[in-house]
Amino acid sequence: MNDITGALLIGSRDIATERRFRAVDPASGAVLEPAFADAGPGEVAQAAALAAEAAPLYRAITPEARAAFLDAIAANIEAIGDELTARAAQETGLPAARLTGERARTTGQLRLFAGWVRAGGADEPRLDSPLPERAPLPRADLRMRHIGIGPVAVFGASNFPLAFSVAGGDTASALAAGCPVIVKGHPAHPGTSELVGRAIRAAVSDAGLPEGVFSLLTGTSNELGGALVADPRIKAVGFTGSRAGGLALCRIAAGRPEPIPVYAEMSSINPVFLLPGALNARAEALATGFVGSLTMGAGQFCTNPGLIIALAGGGLDRFIAAAATHVSSAAAATMLTPGIAGAYARGVATLEERADVAEVAHGNEGGPNSCRATLFVAEAAVFLSEPVLSHEVFGASSLVVRCADAGEMRAVARALEGQLTATLHLEPEDHALAAALLPILEDKAGRILANGWPTGVEVCHAMVHGGPFPATSDPRSTSVGTLAIRRFLRPVCYQDLPEALLPAAVQAGNPLGLPRLVDGKPETDGDARP
Amino acid sequence: MNDITGALLIGSRDIATERRFRAVDPASGAVLEPAFADAGPGEVAQAAALAAEAAPLYRAITPEARAAFLDAIAANIEAIGDELTARAAQETGLPAARLTGERARTTGQLRLFAGWVRAGGADEPRLDSPLPERAPLPRADLRMRHIGIGPVAVFGASNFPLAFSVAGGDTASALAAGCPVIVKGHPAHPGTSELVGRAIRAAVSDAGLPEGVFSLLTGTSNELGGALVADPRIKAVGFTGSRAGGLALCRIAAGRPEPIPVYAEMSSINPVFLLPGALNARAEALATGFVGSLTMGAGQFCTNPGLIIALAGGGLDRFIAAAATHVSSAAAATMLTPGIAGAYARGVATLEERADVAEVAHGNEGGPNSCRATLFVAEAAVFLSEPVLSHEVFGASSLVVRCADAGEMRAVARALEGQLTATLHLEPEDHALAAALLPILEDKAGRILANGWPTGVEVCHAMVHGGPFPATSDPRSTSVGTLAIRRFLRPVCYQDLPEALLPAAVQAGNPLGLPRLVDGKPETDGDARP
Incomplete structure (x- = not known):
């Protein structure tokens, strides 16, 4: 039996607030226990400080360590057992069979991203060989890899309490990219959110990762979401919900002193x-x-x-x-x-x-x-x-x-x-x-x-769950499938860095065994790197 | 001898305006001939209409045809001869040797993107195999490729009258991505801009491409740039210039009914x-x-x-x-x-x-x-x-x-x-x-x-000329090097489409010979696609 306490999960701490709220069973209108903390700007600041502290440490772990962490989250979600689908059914009115399938989609998604990280899908390193004899100017030794963009805010969706929520696609792709995640859980399913949040927190702890890699804030106010997107330590946002809600977050993000990308999936009539x-x-x-x-x-x-x-x-x-x-x-x-x-x-x-x-x-x-x-x-x-x-x-x-x-x-x-x-x-x-x-x-x-129907979105490599505005706020990406990892990455180039200071992804001899481009072509074992 | 007429190049037409302006030789303060058309919202609308018409046609040509077009632009720029560097020196005060080097950088950049397009760097196709027997639900046949995002507005920079201007990096990467380009030429070097613009236009015509693939608007007003970014047919913006200028364009883009990405390179103290x-x-x-x-x-x-x-x-x-x-x-x-x-x-x-x-x-x-x-x-x-x-x-x-x-x-x-x-x-x-x-x-x-100095930005695969705000408005990309092509692409997935309707990039047998991912792994000749 897993406890649902109603606490916010800020790093490793359980946090209560004075203001609280309860979930409702939509099938009966009955109010559900327990009461949940209703987070505000103060709790956002705590979670963001931890996330910023964790970011450089988390992005520095190996792809294998990050993949194992994603696998552990999946296993922990499965270990919750039927309590998870039962609570989700109560909070959403969705049938148990659908929720069992959605749980499998959620854990499968985490494992797909784990495999993709192992396969080098996050780093995408590129090396260009130095040309010391080139005239009129030599070419330096240039090596590029992708790193996590920084702490990501994820807004849980109402309609997928598992697959697009606390450990849903946005969380999976952001964690896979090496970014700490702060989830704003949807207030319609706070118990489901807490159960999944505790599963992620346990994986953070078991892996010895910094606590700020994951926090869960639940709450009912627009102020909460606004404070999260406005926090200067947040570097990107994932959102699935209404057009009005998505556009409000886009406006806040664009109006920051440092604007940040918002991936809002909003409105589609298909x-x-x-x-x-x-x-x-x-x-x-x-x-x-x-x-x-x-x-x-x-x-x-x-x-x-x-x-x-x-x-x-x-x-x-x-x-x-x-x-x-x-x-x-x-x-x-x-x-x-x-x-x-x-x-x-x-x-x-x-x-x-x-x-x-x-x-x-x-x-x-x-x-x-x-x-x-x-x-x-x-x-x-x-x-x-x-x-x-x-x-x-x-x-x-x-x-x-x-x-x-x-x-x-x-x-x-x-x-x-x-x-x-x-x-x-x-x-x-x-x-x-x-x-x-x-x-x-x-x-x-x-x-x-x-000759098919649009419902049913396969989680795979070739999927695009995205599209031009207003379907999303950014048509350059997808929220489902491994391509989603690119949302939360940025490239960094290292020029003439001594080998001892280079990140492993771009070191000579390719110690991580990642697929890399050398001079624009796939690296082969025969590529001699100094 | 190439003529500098002072006309706007809107598709295949030369357009004059009542309002005109002249360039100044900064070394002497002398006003240079001829007078140049000073474009405004009316001319933006003409160019944007042509670009929107051209977009689906241009993005549908083969990678080889697009690459040959980029190569032709490079050859046409070289064919202008010394008149180009002489005019650029007059308009910018930059020494001839620097401009000769910059011209080589510009043509080299176009050819690098041509090679990258031939190598499949634009399409990045991914195929996931159908699993008709999978339980509980079969998997469909899913094939993804990237296409041009649509017409792109490029703002020429003052400090690189060739390499970051009319046929500069943003233009090269946008054309490589399959996007029509409307350049807002920098008013400090309108003669240089026109010479290069005519070289691009000739390549458009020689390749039999729709005229709207390229237009050049010159002008002195902020209204011109604002109208360009606000035009609903423009789908992305490339800009190199001041922080104030870049942020103004970002605000316009974010305030559109359909917000669009702005890649502004603005301010860095290195x-x-x-x-x-x-x-x-x-x-x-x-x-x-x-x-x-x-x-x-x-x-x-x-x-x-x-x-x-x-x-x-x-x-x-x-x-x-x-x-x-x-x-x-x-x-x-x-x-x-x-x-x-x-x-x-x-x-x-x-x-x-x-x-x-x-x-x-x-x-x-x-x-x-x-x-x-x-x-x-x-x-x-x-x-x-x-x-x-x-x-x-x-x-x-x-x-x-x-x-x-x-x-x-x-x-x-x-x-x-x-x-x-x-x-x-x-x-x-x-x-x-x-x-x-x-x-x-x-x-x-x-x-x-x-152990080097930051000036000197190699044009190659591993380069990142970008960075967090305010260096740029979007840290997820680069404005120099082949990775820049991703700025102007978006993924599209085709589910169970009949072979006859599939784009060549994702057809069985890989008729374009592109590197593709099949079920997340590089495709080999042994991959049998139905």
Whole structure:
């Protein structure tokens, strides 16, 4: 049995505050014990001081030591046992099976980053050979590696209490990069956060790392997050949440005396293009797949398919009819928080009130804070003239946009804001239309799918869970997959440093065995380095 | 003979404006012909429209085609002949030999990026194999590559009229990344800019590329630069210049409805630590090397050594005495513009007026707009309590900070702002002190040198010309060397796309012959891709 005490975890210390808050079971509205510390600027300063002290020590450990630390976090999370998923279910209303899967995703993610660090994915060293005889000027001995950017603030997301929270993707990639992490736990699941936080803290201690490598602050105030992003010792921010929240953090970060990068994943409606051949071949099957993706997890995924785009015609009519049937019989599902359920209801109501948008189906009513799936249809001309129809309604609501022709479909694609994903359902006869859409979609989305559904984000090397604004605040990276490590790294070059002072990653003989570029080419055993 | 017409180069068209301006020869104050168009928001909109149109077409050409285009630009710049360096010398006051070297650096840089693009440095493809049998869920076929982020605005720098200007590092890396470029030429060298701009335009036309791949806007107003950064079609910005200028662009970029990255290289005083062993062994030789680096090019380098840090003692006294002698006999040199010369004189006067800073030497007086080298000394306690002593004085002025002991030296290191470079002069007996300084300097600088001088930035794979704020606005990258290409790229993932629709970089059989990661490991010929 692991204790949930309600304390903040600031380095190795448990810290209480006078102000406290409690979590709520969204399925029943019941208030959950215990009370949790509600951190503020004072606690931010304590955690940031420890993180700054830890940063140069932590980034100096070997890749193997860092990887073993990530592996230990994964093992410690598993060792919590069923208490973790049980508490997470209470705090989020998510079903146990989903949370068991999410735990596996979380530990798998930590282990993937461990392997990537071992493989040299953090350091990416490059060496350029000295050319002492070069005229008119010799070339120095230049060696570059990447180091952690410094302490990183990670904001836990509401919708993935494990995989995008305390030990989620941002924490895993920042720790893998060699950066201390201060997590601002999401106030909707503080008990889950504390359990995972203690698992990380134990790994810090067992590895003999400086305590400031990890702190967990829970709290309910915007002031807490603002103080964290404003603290001069914080060097980068990872955030998953609302557009308003992400933009607020971006403004704070940009307004600092020293601006810092914010990786905010914010808002995406994940357009799905149903091309004519696919609709003709399998409108009903598409409707089944679509409603499954739409209603999974009460639609509370960043990659939820909130927009369907298709050409008017019999195929689309069949799709809408079948989708309406499925939506009508969809069970209500508890949403993560009363706030999210309220925002969903308001978003749906806004569309229901419009004369130019037709509500073709809605799902069953449910208990408190539940999500009733809803399907709308609008003409492309309406969609193109009403920007509000592009706004995300977080939950199981989707809008079908009916296009008169391929030109209008391309116009809809061009009018889209930045997205995490864009999907094409197509048959070979649709390739010409798809080829015309692809360059537009590459400008709009981080991931382009064919004949699938955007929910389900594989944690791997080739994944991009990112995209142009407002899907994220920075389209140059991803929040899922090993490429995410680059978010929290910066390159440092060493010119003519004596061997005795060089970091191991760029020393002669490659003592860490990392893949390195020498004069722009992969290093081979035959490369003689002085 | 190449014509300098004074026109803006907007795609393939020469555009004149009613408002015009002329360049000035800083050595004589003479106004130079012809008059140049002074672009404003209207011209920005024209260039941006063409760039946005060109972007998807340009990024779709093969790496080989993009590399050949970069090579052609280099050849066209060489073909301009001596007219280019002669005009640049007139407009900047820089000596012909320096400009000849800078031209070679510029063309070498374009060719290095061409080679890097051929080697796959832009695409960095990654493929993860599908796992159709995996339980509980199969893994899709995931393939990722990098594409150009979109049209890039490049601000030419005053101090490198070729290598950091119209066809400079930012332009080369952005074009290499597959991004159209709009250059805002520096108004101090508009004739040089036009000559180089026409060389790029000819390469665009000869390669059959869309005209919007390149435009050159010259002008004198802040409004021009502001309109360029604010234009919604611009997706990233490269800038080299003053801290005030860079921060102004960052604010505009952060305040856009869609914020974009700004890579601004702004301000660095490039601290040089003279450790005791080195001072004892070779104080006079260090002084010679220092003053050579300080006065080169009238000190108008981002990497100019503006700060010397050493322990008090006989070695430092010898260094100061020898450096004072060299500075006293240093010839005056014409600065780039009357504005820069005026700012230098004011910066020096501010230090001269202080009772707590000693002026130990100054160089000879010169003609109009010339720089008189100046050397100051202050105690570390003064430096630590007076932030103004850390401000860059752009030109051949440097401050020696005398430390009482190694602890004070580390305190000075910790008090530094972010820097492009930090330098250690050391002997083996200094290694312990150097090892204690290194983790501090890694936090402060992009490049750490031993026993050299920071001026002279090699264009290669391992170079980092960047660093923490305020050296740059983004410490995650470099403005010199092949790593710079990552500034202008974003990853896109393709999930289960039919082979016929996949970009060549991620197709089966690797038709472009790029280095690729397959399941996290370098692809080998034996990797069978379906």
